[in-house]
Amino acid sequence: MPEPASQKKDAAQxxxxxxxxxxxxxxxxxxxxxxHEAWAVGGCVRDALLGRPSGDVDVASSATWREAxxxxxxxxxxxxETGTKHGTLxxxxxxxxxxxxxxxxxxxxxxxxxxxxxxxxxxxxxxxLARRDFTMNALAYHPRRGLLDPYGGRADLxxxxxxxxxxxxxxxxxxxxxxxRACRFAAQLGFRIEEKxxxxxxxxxxxxxxxxxxxxxxxxxxxxVGRFAGSALLSCVDVLAAVLPELVAMKGFDQRTPYHVHDxxxxxxxxxxxxxxxxxxxxxxxxxxxxxxxxxxxxARGIGHFxxxxxxxxxxxxxxxxxxxxxxxxAARVLELVRRHDDALSPTPKxxxxxxxxxxxxxxxxxxxxxxxxxxxxxxxxxxxxxxxxVDAVEALLDDILAADEAFSLGHLAVNGxxxxxxxxEPGPIVGQALDAALDAVIDGEAPNDPGALRAFLxxxxxxxxxxxxx
Numbered sequence: 001m002p003e004p005a006s007q008k009k010d011a012a013q014x015x016x017x018x019x020x021x022x023x024x025x026x027x028x029x030x031x032x033x034x035x036h037e038a039w040a041v042g043g044c045v046r047d048a049l050l051g052r053p054s055g056d057v058d059v060a061s062s063a064t065w066r067e068a069x070x071x072x073x074x075x076x077x078x079x080x081e082t083g084t085k086h087g088t089l090x091x092x093x094x095x096x097x098x099x100x101x102x103x104x105x106x107x108x109x110x111x112x113x114x115x116x117x118x119x120x121x122x123x124x125x126x127x128x129l130a131r132r133d134f135t136m137n138a139l140a141y142h143p144r145r146g147l148l149d150p151y152g153g154r155a156d157l158x159x160x161x162x163x164x165x166x167x168x169x170x171x172x173x174x175x176x177x178x179x180x181r182a183c184r185f186a187a188q189l190g191f192r193i194e195e196k197x198x199x200x201x202x203x204x205x206x207x208x209x210x211x212x213x214x215x216x217x218x219x220x221x222x223x224x225v226g227r228f229a230g231s232a233l234l235s236c237v238d239v240l241a242a243v244l245p246e247l248v249a250m251k252g253f254d255q256r257t258p259y260h261v262h263d264x265x266x267x268x269x270x271x272x273x274x275x276x277x278x279x280x281x282x283x284x285x286x287x288x289x290x291x292x293x294x295x296x297x298x299x300a301r302g303i304g305h306f307x308x309x310x311x312x313x314x315x316x317x318x319x320x321x322x323x324x325x326x327x328x329x330x331a332a333r334v335l336e337l338v339r340r341h342d343d344a345l346s347p348t349p350k351x352x353x354x355x356x357x358x359x360x361x362x363x364x365x366x367x368x369x370x371x372x373x374x375x376x377x378x379x380x381x382x383x384x385x386x387x388x389x390x391v392d393a394v395e396a397l398l399d400d401i402l403a404a405d406e407a408f409s410l411g412h413l414a415v416n417g418x419x420x421x422x423x424x425x426e427p428g429p430i431v432g433q434a435l436d437a438a439l440d441a442v443i444d445g446e447a448p449n450d451p452g453a454l455r456a457f458l459x460x461x462x463x464x465x466x467x468x469x470x471x
Contacts, residue, residue, distance in 0.1 A: 018048040018141050023093040024057045027072075027100060028142065034071035036063035038100075039125050039140035039148065046136050049157055050189070057098045060128050060140065064121070065089040068100050086119050103128040106174065126150055133171055133178045134185070134197075135163045160191045168200025176207035180219035180243070183236040187226030193235070205242040216243050217324040224282040230269035233286075237265060243324075246316055249293040256304035261381050264292050270379030271372075280330070281368045284337035285375055287317035314338040333365055341372050347393035352401060353408045353443040361409040363402065370395045407442045407449040410435055415454045423459050430465065437461050 020028075024040045031038035038061040047054035061068060065084045072079050072091045080090040080097075087102035104119045105127055122128060125140050125148060132138040135153035147154065156163050162182050164171040172179050179201045182193055193201070208216065220243065223232055233240070233247075241248050250265040260267055271285045291312030298304050314335045321331040336359070345355055359365050370391050377387040407413050415438060420431045438454050438461070441447040447457045 018045065018147065020044065020048060020141065020143070021054065021057055021096075023096045023098050024059065025143065026093045027057070027059050027091060027098045030071050030075050030077065031059070031061050031063055031068060031100070034063070034067070034074070036061050036067065036071070037125070038063070039142050039145075041125075041129070041140045042132065042137045045139040045141045045147075046153070046157065048141070049139070049154060057096070059098060059100045060103055060125055061100055062103055062123070063100075064102055065100070068102075087121060104131070106131050130165065132165055133175070133181065135165055136185075138165050156194075160189070161194050162186060162189075162191045162197060163194040164197040164200060168197045169203055172200050172204040173207065176204060177211050177215055177219065179205055179208060179239060180211075180216060180223075183232055183239060184219050184223045184226065186236060187223040187229045187232035190228040190231070198239075201239050205239050208242045213323075213325045217326065220244070220324070221279055221283075224272065224286060225277040225279060227277070228273075229277075229282065230273035233269045233272065234266065244320060246290050246320055250290065253293045253296070254304075255292065255296075255306075256298060256302065258303070259380050259384055262379065264289055267379045271375040274375035274378035275371050278368075278371075280333055281337070281371045281375075283317075283321075283326075283334045284341070284368070284372050287313055287320065287334065287338050288341045288372065288376065289313060290316045290320075310339050310342050333362075333368075336365060337369055337372050340369055341376060345369075345373065345391070345394055347390055347397060349397055349401065349406075350444055352394055352397045353406065356398070356401070356408040357439070357443055361411070363398070366398060367395065370398075407439065410439055412449070413439055413442065413454065414449050414451045415458065419451075419455060420458055420462070423455065423462055425462055430462075434458055434461055434465075 020040050021044060024044060028038045028040065038059055040057065041060045042058045044054040044057045063071065065081070065087055068089050068091070069079050069081075072089075078092045080092075082088055082090040082099070083101075087104050089100050090097050091100055092098075103122045103125060105122050106119055129138040129140060129148070129150055135151040135156045137153070138149075138151045139153045140148040142148075151165050152163075162185055164178075182197065182201060185191060186193055220240075223229055226232060237247050237251050247265065250268060251263070253264040255262075255264060255267070262270060268286060268289055271288065272282055275281045275285050289306075289309060291309040291314075292306045295306045295309050295312055296304055317338050318331065318335060321334065326334075343355070345351060355369075356363070356366055359369075373391045374388050377384050377391070401408065405412070413435065415435070417431045417435065420434045421427065425431055425434060438447070438457055441457055442449045442454075447453055
């Protein structure tokens with residue numbers, strides 16, 4: 001149990017007033033009405049103090065899970081026995097789940113460095129808070145009794161500090177996922193990680209190999225879509241390298257090109273921050289220049305080059321995403337963005353239609369590519385930022401093309417395979433070739449997407465093809 005006197009503050013703070021979610025108030029009322037003590041704990045208290053919405057509500061109580069279940073069912077509330085081995089019961093209050101856990105202390109942890117082998121149930125909320133990860137999460141609140149803050153969590157919230165409860169090495173060796181949680185909180189809140197806490201993370205990062213891939217990936221994705229993701233990547237890279245070793249070569253790698261004023265990792269961090277906080281484009285931003293260090297060479301003038309880096313970055317991204325078990329469908333879309341992030345894209349209708357066609361008509365992917373290109377330009381040298389306006393013009397043209405329902409895929413053509421056959425073509429590959437030629441003509445502005453005009457085009461194309469076949 002944590003002991004440091006510097007962290008410990010025994011008394012609750014009755015003056016503190018926190019706006020708890022109605023579901024938490026309901027659960028507290030039921031448990032205390034049945035004669036048990038109960039407190040809202042952890043993230044919902046932290047987020048209430050920060051004025052942020054909270055997705056999860058957790059309650060700690062003196063009641064055993066069976067006592068809690070009886071109290072809730074007596075009030076007509078449904079329960080689920082989700083973690084009764086560890087004293088946890090889930091109750092559905094106002095349609096939302098609330099986890100209710102008996103005050104407990106954790107025993108030794110399993111080899112997965114994630115779950116305690118056993119728990120012991122304790123008598124007080126103070127003993128329960130001692131097992132929690134960070135001071136900002138070791139908070140308990142009750143509307144009448146006020147805020148219980150034995151480890152200075154509120155002061156750390158005010159100072160923007162992530163600090164482990166008690167001995168950091170012990171906290172992270174118990175549950176290695178806490179290492180990634182600290183990085184994720186830094187990305188979401190913009191907090192800095194306290195020095196001793198970070199040292200504990202570094203010393204125990206080797207335990208991250210024991211954490212399930214699913215949990216690891218979830219934490220990384222939450223980090224990537226955080227408001228301060230870029231700064232978290234930079235400050236936590238030496239920890240994150242345990243799960244994304246590709247970051248090591250990017251750190252401090254001087255690009256030696258007038259187009260860049262940052263090293264590869266710094267540039268990547270800027271690109272991440274300059275893109276919308278959506279998983280697709282943020283993952284692509286993370287990976288887009290990953291291949292640069294391996295392909296770097298300097299010319300006779302000392303200027304750096306990275307020819308072919310989009311393809312190598314995509315190859316490295318494929319390996320990383322497979323290791324992290326991201327879905328194959330999602331990974332394929334990320335890879336498409338990484339491969340194409342340096343492709344020329346001019347603000348002309350022909351260029352936009354060509355790119356849209358090459359993306360299979362996937363408008364969402366096209367917009368994500370525009371987002372990535374804007375972010376890439378924002379992370380380069382200041383004179384490159386003019387490219388952002390070019391991308392804006394590209395996306396405006398995309399909107400015009402979509403509004404006009406212009407053809408950019410075979411499905412949008414005013415003719416089809418039956419048209420080609422009716423013009424005398426034999427069934428077979430030539431039908432598809434003819435339609436591809438017609439689509440190219442429409443995209444390039446050489447023919448309108450009109451049935452009559454395209455029949456004339458196809459007739460001429462088929463005649464030319466027949467002449468070539470005879471010769």
